[in-house]
Every structure is written in C-alpha cells, then in structure tokens.
Amino acid sequence: MIAVSGLALSGLIVWGVNAAARTAHAPSAPPFAVATTLPGLAAPTGEPQLASIARMHPTTGAVVPAAGPFDDRFVLQDLRFDGARVTGVVDVTSDVSEVLELQVLAGFYDADGALLGTDRFVHHLTDDGGTDPTTGTPQEHTAFSIAVPAEFAGRALSVSLGVPVLVNE
Amino acid sequence: MVAGTAGAASARDDARDNRNRAANVIYLLGDGMGRTHVTAARERYYGTDGKLSMETLPSQGFISTYAVKKLSGQPGSKTFQPNAVTASAATARSSGVKTYNAALGVNATGTVKPTIMELAKKSGLRTGNVSTAEITDATPAGQLSHALARGCQGPVYSSAACQDLAITGTALPTTDIRVTPIADQIARNGTADVILGGGLGRFDAVDEEALTDQGYSVLGSPTTQTVATKTDLASASGAKVFGLFNTGNLTIEKTKQEKPTSAEAQEPTLSEMTSKAIALLTQKASKGESKTKKGFYLQIEGALIDKRSHANDAAQTLGEMKAFDDAVKIAKDFAAKDGNTLVIVTADHECAGFNIIEKGTFTNAEASAPPANVDSGNPANNSTPIRPRNSKDATRSAGIINGAGSTDPKNFGPATFRVPTDAAHVVDGSPEAGLWLSYLSGNHTGADVPVYAYGPGSDQLNGTIDNIALFGIVGHALQLVS
Structure with a gap:
C-alpha cells in the first residue's frame, strides 16, 4: 500500500443544505x-x-514507428532524420477539439541497430481559460523536432518514433 | 410562543427535507448541450410541436457554468476570481466547488474535495458511471478521481500531463493522488460499481488485475486490449461490472447506423448502457453479496454532443442529441415506475454557439459586413456604427454545408435538415429543408445551460441556479449531506 504524502484535504464540514442548495454556496x-x-x-x-x-533494430537511415498505446489515434507524417535531429508531424485522427497532451518518444540507434538512448518532444496545452492565444486553437496537426542527445552525436544512424502520451478531446 | 413557533418551523423543515429525499438519483449529462441543441433536436426529430423526453420532465430551469482562475477562492471569498470560460463543471457538480478549467476533484487551490459518487459509495449506495467518452474523460472522471490536470489520464504518468506547478509550487511526489493517472485511480478506488464507456487504451494488465481483485466482472480485456461488445454487456452480471467498448471514445451513432456490420456497430448505444446499468444497480443481492443496497447513484454522459459540436458537424451533433434523449427516456421511465428516483438532466457547458437561423437567411460569418445600421439620423437609433446593407460573401458562403457547399473547407454556410412537417421530397442539405443550423465557433461558450428534472426534490431545479448548487441538491436527496 502506498501512502499519499503531502496531500491537502479539506476538513471543512458544513451541514444544513436544503435552502442553501439553490445558492452559489453549496454545502x-x-x-x-x-x-x-x-x-x-x-x-x-x-x-x-x-x-x-528497446526491441527494435532499425537499419541505418531508417525512421520507423514504434508501437504504443494510442497507435489507432494518429498518423506520423513528413518524417525526416538528418543525423542531428528527427522531425515530423503528428496528425491526430480521433476526435479533436484540443490536443491536451502529446509526447513523441524517439529512440536513436547505432550502425548495428543497437539502441543508444531516447529523447522526447512534449506538448502540453495550458488549460486555464485560454489566456495564451497560441494555445486556444484546436490542433490536429502538431509538428515536432527531437535532437539527438549530445552524448550520441555522430553515432545515431536510425530512429524509431512512438507516442506514449496522447490526450485529445 | 417562541418555542412553539420554532418547533413548527422545524417540523416544516423536516417535512420539506423528507419531500426532497430520494432513494436513487440518475444524473444525465449532455456534454456541450445548450438550449439550442435541445430545440434543434426537438424540431428535427419530433417537430416544432413535439417534445424531447427531457422536455417532458416537470421541473425546468437553467444553470450557470463559469469556472474560476487558478488559486481563486470560492464565491463569496475575498480571493474569488471568476473565469468566464466554461469547463471544470464536472468538479462543480460532483464536489460542489468552483475550480479552474483543468481540475478534477480538487478546488482552485488544489485541495482534494470528495465527490458525490464517493460519498454515495461510502454511505452504502450502489454507484454507476456511464459515458460515451473515455471513462477517464472529464465528466466521468470528475466523479471518480482527483487530479490537478484532466490530461493526466494514463495509462502512464508524465510530469507535463500530471503536475501543475502553478498550483503546487513544486512537483508533488508521484504517490500523491492528485498526480496519479486517472485510469490508475478508477481501476483501484472502487468508487463506481458499474463502469461502462470508452477508453480501454488508458488501462493495462496491471489495472485489469486490480479490478479483478476487487471483484469486478471485466468485459473484454485491458491486458489484450480486447474491447467489450454489446453482446458482452447483455450477458454481464454481478455487483461490479467494468466494460469499455472502444480503445478511445465510443463511435458516434450516425456512423454505427450507416455501417451496421462494422466492428464499431458492436458497441452498445447509450440507451443500452443506461438500461443495463440500472438493471445491475437494482438487482437483488445474490448469496454471498453484501446486503447494503439502500439505493443507487448513477451518472450517464452523452459525451459526443460536445465533441461533434466542436467539429461543427450538425448532423452528428443531432444524432448524438437523439441518442442522449433516448437514454433520458430510459431513466424517466424507470423513475416513473420506481416512484422514488430523482432524475436530473443537464449539461456541463454549451459548445460552439449552436444556433437555429431563420430559413433562407445567412449569418455574420457568411456576410461581407455586419448587419446594416444606417439610421443613425433617427434620434431613437443613433448609436455609433453606420453600415450599409450587408450581403453574402461568396468566398465565405459557398452553399449549404451538408449539401451544395460540402466540399469547400472555408464555407461558413448553414447545415439544413428536414423536419417532420416538411414535404416528403425535401431532403437534408437542401434549401427547402425546414431546420437551418449554424455554429458561432469551434469552442465552448459561457451560455447558461438548461436543466430538466423529475422526482423527489426536483422542484429545486426550477429557475436559475449555479452548477455548484447541484452538489447540495443531489447530496441532500441521497442524505449524503444534511
């Protein structure tokens, strides 16, 4: 059993509801x-x-999809890898009014197809009344760019791409 | 006599309280359903002189739905900061507090607040949560979880999706319930006995084990990502049932009806899920089961009204309204037979500024300029703007969007639908059709939403109330608060 730490719980107990139930101050x-x-x-x-x-071994120059939990909800398009970064577009194909959360995880591989490491693109829609005008527009088309981590520079010759986080509505 | 007066008043209060008690509450949410959604669906399916089932409920009113800014206090406090943009309504209804737009089961300062469904479960009532969306989506999750951010749905944790440093200052430990993925919470907290909807992709093998360990009959399989079917649902039994019928949101009814042999057509309708949920929640305890059943609390969401309104797809929006209203009829019929069930039908917010325009007219979005205001010389009408007669802009109005203008992606033209009184040859998408519909935007609006109610205490829903008052009305009806 895992205890919840640092949890704020309201201790307020207010009884007496019926007349108050129609007011803005609910019990x-x-x-x-x-x-x-x-x-x-x-x-x-x-x-x-x-x-x-971790299970994949793509050939040199390849940019390949990696299986994830939301593969029936998007397509990857315009994928490019120049040895320094991988770029592309995630087009969400399920219901979209907003893409709330999106992560694209890239695996980078050496000449033998061995996994060197990963890095990720993170999209998080600030949802607090649309105060950011750049985040208030429905998005089905999210461009991403993920650089090869410095420690793998020059050795990363292929890429796999998957989506571990996707929340859209 | 003062004492006598006080005693009489107390007796009247007691009598009133008893009148407002109900053994069961069925709460139906049409996500994004504004007043015009109701009117348009009525005219489409039953004609101008007909009524949707929800419109036949005796108590009717409106509900305000505003949210508050992060770190705001509650209404009446010095730190109260309302936010006109509408969301977070699930928390307002289920926990009785105003909160910020992304919050579920916490107030605007991040404090965990109990939900009606948690209180109902704790008091021995049976509980059910049904949605056509992912069950981790805001409306169902607002009863079943506590999260700083509604995007923390799972199946995995990520700091961007789950933490909110604007509320907490520093990142919470990942053991904190408020940053625990919603799917993980639903699979383990036992808040709802019956869970039906979409979103299987949010759950995994560990979740299935947790559900099974609690005694849930799991339809389909999170482990193998095998979705449940309506056949599975029909044969389901037991005190606890977990059935998700799509990896994501359920399929819209219009598509299922047009493709009856597709895999998606094997998903149950909202009416079928409603009927089954009521049957499961009212079944007599079998041997070995607890006999604590005092009644039930059931939430039903027609989620795709909102999602198709965002898309400005009037045909699908209307189809989802019909499906939702069919579920309302199931609830209404049960309540009429039962005699001790409060049915509340409402929405979380309006979506997309749905409008019925006069047949043959056009909207500002289609126009080359706003409406004329050329009579400023008239002292009775001398406001500032002076504009000539407007007209349709051909680049913005390329014909009826579900008809001649359907191929133009920049077309702001209306969608048209035949109504029962139209001549037999009139078809949807034609200028002869009687119902002309348009949208203001692709997003939520701040309009009040309608509420309809039936049963003990339903008269409290007459008039206009705020959404947090629903917590008190339902909580009082079920004696969860007093």
Missing part, C-alpha cells in the same frame, strides 16, 4: 470518502518509455 462534505491510497500501485519513477523501442 461541503466530509473528506473521509476519498481514497487517498491505492493498494498495489507502484509509483512512477520517471517519464514514460515504450517497450517497443
């Missing part, structure tokens, strides 16, 4: 009903990975 309820521990759930320790990337 509160005791917090005891909230399950703040989730038995058996291992706490995540880092950013998401894709097991498929």
Whole structure:
C-alpha cells in the first residue's frame, strides 16, 4: 500500500443544505470518502518509455514507428532524420477539439541497430481559460523536432518514433 | 410562543427535507448541450410541436457554468476570481466547488474535495458511471478521481500531463493522488460499481488485475486490449461490472447506423448502457453479496454532443442529441415506475454557439459586413456604427454545408435538415429543408445551460441556479449531506 504524502484535504464540514442548495454556496462534505491510497500501485519513477523501442533494430537511415498505446489515434507524417535531429508531424485522427497532451518518444540507434538512448518532444496545452492565444486553437496537426542527445552525436544512424502520451478531446 | 413557533418551523423543515429525499438519483449529462441543441433536436426529430423526453420532465430551469482562475477562492471569498470560460463543471457538480478549467476533484487551490459518487459509495449506495467518452474523460472522471490536470489520464504518468506547478509550487511526489493517472485511480478506488464507456487504451494488465481483485466482472480485456461488445454487456452480471467498448471514445451513432456490420456497430448505444446499468444497480443481492443496497447513484454522459459540436458537424451533433434523449427516456421511465428516483438532466457547458437561423437567411460569418445600421439620423437609433446593407460573401458562403457547399473547407454556410412537417421530397442539405443550423465557433461558450428534472426534490431545479448548487441538491436527496 502506498501512502499519499503531502496531500491537502479539506476538513471543512458544513451541514444544513436544503435552502442553501439553490445558492452559489453549496454545502461541503466530509473528506473521509476519498481514497487517498491505492493498494498495489507502484509509483512512477520517471517519464514514460515504450517497450517497443528497446526491441527494435532499425537499419541505418531508417525512421520507423514504434508501437504504443494510442497507435489507432494518429498518423506520423513528413518524417525526416538528418543525423542531428528527427522531425515530423503528428496528425491526430480521433476526435479533436484540443490536443491536451502529446509526447513523441524517439529512440536513436547505432550502425548495428543497437539502441543508444531516447529523447522526447512534449506538448502540453495550458488549460486555464485560454489566456495564451497560441494555445486556444484546436490542433490536429502538431509538428515536432527531437535532437539527438549530445552524448550520441555522430553515432545515431536510425530512429524509431512512438507516442506514449496522447490526450485529445 | 417562541418555542412553539420554532418547533413548527422545524417540523416544516423536516417535512420539506423528507419531500426532497430520494432513494436513487440518475444524473444525465449532455456534454456541450445548450438550449439550442435541445430545440434543434426537438424540431428535427419530433417537430416544432413535439417534445424531447427531457422536455417532458416537470421541473425546468437553467444553470450557470463559469469556472474560476487558478488559486481563486470560492464565491463569496475575498480571493474569488471568476473565469468566464466554461469547463471544470464536472468538479462543480460532483464536489460542489468552483475550480479552474483543468481540475478534477480538487478546488482552485488544489485541495482534494470528495465527490458525490464517493460519498454515495461510502454511505452504502450502489454507484454507476456511464459515458460515451473515455471513462477517464472529464465528466466521468470528475466523479471518480482527483487530479490537478484532466490530461493526466494514463495509462502512464508524465510530469507535463500530471503536475501543475502553478498550483503546487513544486512537483508533488508521484504517490500523491492528485498526480496519479486517472485510469490508475478508477481501476483501484472502487468508487463506481458499474463502469461502462470508452477508453480501454488508458488501462493495462496491471489495472485489469486490480479490478479483478476487487471483484469486478471485466468485459473484454485491458491486458489484450480486447474491447467489450454489446453482446458482452447483455450477458454481464454481478455487483461490479467494468466494460469499455472502444480503445478511445465510443463511435458516434450516425456512423454505427450507416455501417451496421462494422466492428464499431458492436458497441452498445447509450440507451443500452443506461438500461443495463440500472438493471445491475437494482438487482437483488445474490448469496454471498453484501446486503447494503439502500439505493443507487448513477451518472450517464452523452459525451459526443460536445465533441461533434466542436467539429461543427450538425448532423452528428443531432444524432448524438437523439441518442442522449433516448437514454433520458430510459431513466424517466424507470423513475416513473420506481416512484422514488430523482432524475436530473443537464449539461456541463454549451459548445460552439449552436444556433437555429431563420430559413433562407445567412449569418455574420457568411456576410461581407455586419448587419446594416444606417439610421443613425433617427434620434431613437443613433448609436455609433453606420453600415450599409450587408450581403453574402461568396468566398465565405459557398452553399449549404451538408449539401451544395460540402466540399469547400472555408464555407461558413448553414447545415439544413428536414423536419417532420416538411414535404416528403425535401431532403437534408437542401434549401427547402425546414431546420437551418449554424455554429458561432469551434469552442465552448459561457451560455447558461438548461436543466430538466423529475422526482423527489426536483422542484429545486426550477429557475436559475449555479452548477455548484447541484452538489447540495443531489447530496441532500441521497442524505449524503444534511
């Protein structure tokens, strides 16, 4: 069982509802009903990975897709790899009003097709009333660019790409 | 006598309280459903003199849906900061607090707030949550989880999706419920006995094990990503059932009807899920099951009204409205027979500024200029703008969007639909069709939304209320708050 730490819970208990129920000040309820521990759930320790990337051995020059949980919701297009960075576009094909969250994970491989390491593109839509005019527009078309990490410079000869995080509505 | 007066008042309060109690509450949410969505669906399917099922419910009113800014206090406090943009309504309804747009089950300062469904479960009621969206989407998740950010849906954690440093200052430990992926919460907290909808892709093998360990009958399989079917649903039984029928959102009804042999057509309708959820929640306890059933709390969401409104697809929007209203009828019929069930039908916010325009007219979006205002010389009409007669701009108005103008991606023309009183030869997408529809935008609006109610305490829904008041009305009906 994993204890929840640093959790703020409202202790306010306000009784007396009926007349107040129609007002803007709705009654509160005791917090005891909230399950703040989730038995058996291992706490995540880092950013998401894709097991498929570790299993792949792409040939030199290849840019290939890596399997992930949302492969039926997008297509990768305009993929290019020049040895220094991989670029492309994620076109979401399921319902879209906003792409709230998107991560594109790139695996970089050496001449033997052995995985050197990964890096990622992260899109996060700030959703607080559309105060950022650049994030208030529906997006189905998200361009990404992921540079080869410096420690693999010159050795990364192929790439796999997958999407471990996608939330759109 | 003061004492006698107080006693009489107390007795009246008690009597009123008892009148507002219900054994069951069925809460139906048409996501994005504004007043015009209701009117358009009525005219489309039942004619101008007909009624949707929701419109036959005796108590009717409107609900305001505004959100607040991050770190805002609640209404009435000195730090209250309203935000006209509408979302976060799920938390307002389920937890009775205003919050910021991305928040679920927490207030605007990030404090966890119990939900009605959690309180119902804790008090021994049976609980159900049904949606045509992913079950981790905001409306169902607003009853089942606590998250700083609605994008923290799973199946995996990411800091960008789950943390919100504007609220917490520093990143929370990943053990904190507020940054735990919503799918992980739903699979483990046991808040809903019956979970039906979409979003199988958010759940994995570990989640399936957690569900099975709690006694859920899991339809399909998160482990193999095998979606459940309506056949699975029909044969489902037990006190706890978890069935997700698509890896993402469920398929719109119009597509299923047009492709009846497709895999997607094996998804149940919202009506079928509603009927089954009620049946599961009202079944008598079998041997070995707890006999704590005092009633139930069931939330039903028609989610795709919103999603197809975002897309400005009026045909699909209307189809989803019909599917939602068919589910309302299921709930209404149950409540009429049961006699002790409160049914509330409402929306979280309006989506896309859906409008019915007069047949043969055009909108500002199609026009070369705003409407004429040339009579400023008239002292009664002497406001500032002076504009000549407007006209349609051919580059913005290329014909009826579900007819002659359907191939122009820049066309702002209306969608038209036949209504029951149209002549037999009149078809959708023609200028002769009686119902002309347009959209203001592709996003949510701040308009109040309609509410319809039936059953004990439903008269509290007459008039206009704020969405956080729904928490008190439902909580009081089920004796979760007093």
